Amino acid sequence: MYILRNREVLDQCLSIAILYLNDPTCKGTLKNGRLVFNYGSASKTCGTTLQNNDTHFIFKNSVGTMDGIGMISRAKGLNLTFFCTYPVIHFISMPIRIQATKSVITKDLSTEGSYQISMTPFTDATFLNTFSGNVTLEDQMYIAVEVTPFDSSQVALVLNNCWATPVNQSDSSTCWDLIINECPSPYDGTVKVFQNGNSTVSQFSFRMFTFTGFSNKIYLHFKVYLCLK
Structure with a gap:
């Protein structure tokens, strides 16, 4: 408009x-x-x-x-x-720990355009049913990250890096890589990337874990960028 x-x-x-x-x-x-x-x-x-x-x-x-x-x-x-x-590159930190609700980040960029990036956990690889209930260490977490309101025929969302921390600080010295340079981390064999850079939605999964010596909370952080298709 x-x-x-x-x-x-x-x-x-x-x-x-x-x-x-x-x-x-x-x-x-x-x-x-x-x-x-x-x-x-x-x-x-x-x-x-x-x-x-x-x-x-x-x-x-x-x-x-x-x-x-x-x-x-x-x-x-x-x-x-x-x-x-x-802007095509952003560092995004989810402001809440992993739980069964949708987390939304809104970027208001003064004279620039604005868009939303949301993260939603799902129950399985179909990405149809959102996760509900308590998360256990046996659970495989299925995560969808979506940017709106762009047209998926023109713009794609790419997860460049994703990492977890035991506290809500993206630069915490204690962290665990899940996605590195758009690919599953070679240090975590439970990570699988289903879709990345194909549309406005990227999807991946990993097995739930905790950090030794910390609480059972983990926080996800992303480096994402937008590209033209």
């Missing part, structure tokens, strides 16, 4: 009827003094381009005029380019 303040249009002496996005079929609707363009789904991109660099990927579009397509024009032109940027 893009919102154009009506004053910007009036200052240019332009009619909203001749304004459109990169795709001329995508026109705006005047709502409460603002011109609103709705787009963003896989079936309605409205000419949005998607680019990336080492640190961000960028959705880019522009508002322009469709007057003057014929031989002559006496109307003023307008071309306002706008974009939304998203």
Whole structure:
């Protein structure tokens, strides 16, 4: 969605009827003094381009005029380019210990875009039923990490690293690696990666454990990044 303040249009002496996005079929609707363009789904991109660099990927579009397509024009032109940027790398720490509820991290990135990363435990490799009940050392934990609200045909979530600590501190000196450079840790034979970098959801599993000399709580931490498909 893009919102154009009506004053910007009036200052240019332009009619909203001749304004459109990169795709001329995508026109705006005047709502409460603002011109609103709705787009963003896989079936309605409205000419949005998607680019990336080492640190961000960028959705880019522009508002322009469709007057003057014929031989002559006496109307003023307008071309306002706008974009939304998203950082591609994040270090994420789940604020709660492993338990049978969904944990959500919301990233509000000032002038940048915002998205959510959620972690959910499941009962088995089908990833259909969320885990319920107490966790025991005999349990194989099935974890799904998902980023929203991106289109999975354009953006994929990659778990680069995942590690556990006995306390809610990602830099704790006591830690255990589960995923290293997108692959199962060679030091833990119980880790299995089911899906990673294929869509907006990554899935893996490991057998539950505790840290010797600590409580029975473990906390998961991730280094994740987003990539264009």
